[in-house]
Amino acid sequence: MSTDEEHSKDRRKFIRVATIGASAVCGLFPLVSGVPAVFDPVKKGAGKKSSVPWSRVAPLASLPEDGSPAKFEVIQEKVVDAWTTYKDIPVGAVYLTRTNNEVVAFNLKCPHLGCAIDYRKQTKDYFCPCHNSSFALDGSVTTENSPSPRPMDTMETKVEKGQVWIRFEHFRPNVADKIPLS
Numbered sequence: 001m002s003t004d005e006e007h008s009k010d011r012r013k014f015i016r017v018a019t020i021g022a023s024a025v026c027g028l029f030p031l032v033s034g035v036p037a038v039f040d041p042v043k044k045g046a047g048k049k050s051s052v053p054w055s056r057v058a059p060l061a062s063l064p065e066d067g068s069p070a071k072f073e074v075i076q077e078k079v080v081d082a083w084t085t086y087k088d089i090p091v092g093a094v095y096l097t098r099t100n101n102e103v104v105a106f107n108l109k110c111p112h113l114g115c116a117i118d119y120r121k122q123t124k125d126y127f128c129p130c131h132n133s134s135f136a137l138d139g140s141v142t143t144e145n146s147p148s149p150r151p152m153d154t155m156e157t158k159v160e161k162g163q164v165w166i167r168f169e170h171f172r173p174n175v176a177d178k179i180p181l182s
């Protein structure tokens with residue numbers, strides 16, 4: 001074989017190897033770049049504007065000024081599924097606590113398996129009767145070896161023209177992270 005033929009053969013071999021390598025890298029890139037989003041639910045929604053609608057819950061004046069919780073049903077003005085729009089649908093319930101004009105909302109559903117959490121006036125704490133999880137007024141877990149894997153679920157609130165509004169959501173039960181179901 002002449003030297004020219006050998007050089008030409010080497011060139012073709014190099015181009016083939018380089019092409020296969022570049023294809024492999026290009027093929028892997030989308031897969032690798034998507035890994036953090038798949039495994040990190042926080043990054044999944046990063047940068048996304050919340051699509052959860054605001055629901056009006058109650059007048060601010062109806063909440064006790066001493067910070068004790070008041071229970072309210074949440075009615076969503078409009079719920080849309082694939083074919084139908086429903087109006088004024090009850091979507092859940094919350095405890096609202098007030099400090100001056102700041103309102104904190106806790107989902108009534110226990111983060112363990114979704115039973116309704118009670119507020120105990122005498123001990124000033126929250127209690128889930130299904131498997132005995134208890135929570136402090138700030139929603140933190142107070143039971144040792146708590147069945148509930150996380151604190152009570154809070155949601156975004158705002159006060160406008162004397163009314164309390166909430167972005168009401170449900171969250172995945174029985175996991176340590178607060179992951180919205182919507």
Ligand code: FES
Pocket residue numbers: 110111112113114115128129130131132133147148
């Ligand atoms: S559902 Fe509340 S403790 Fe199990």
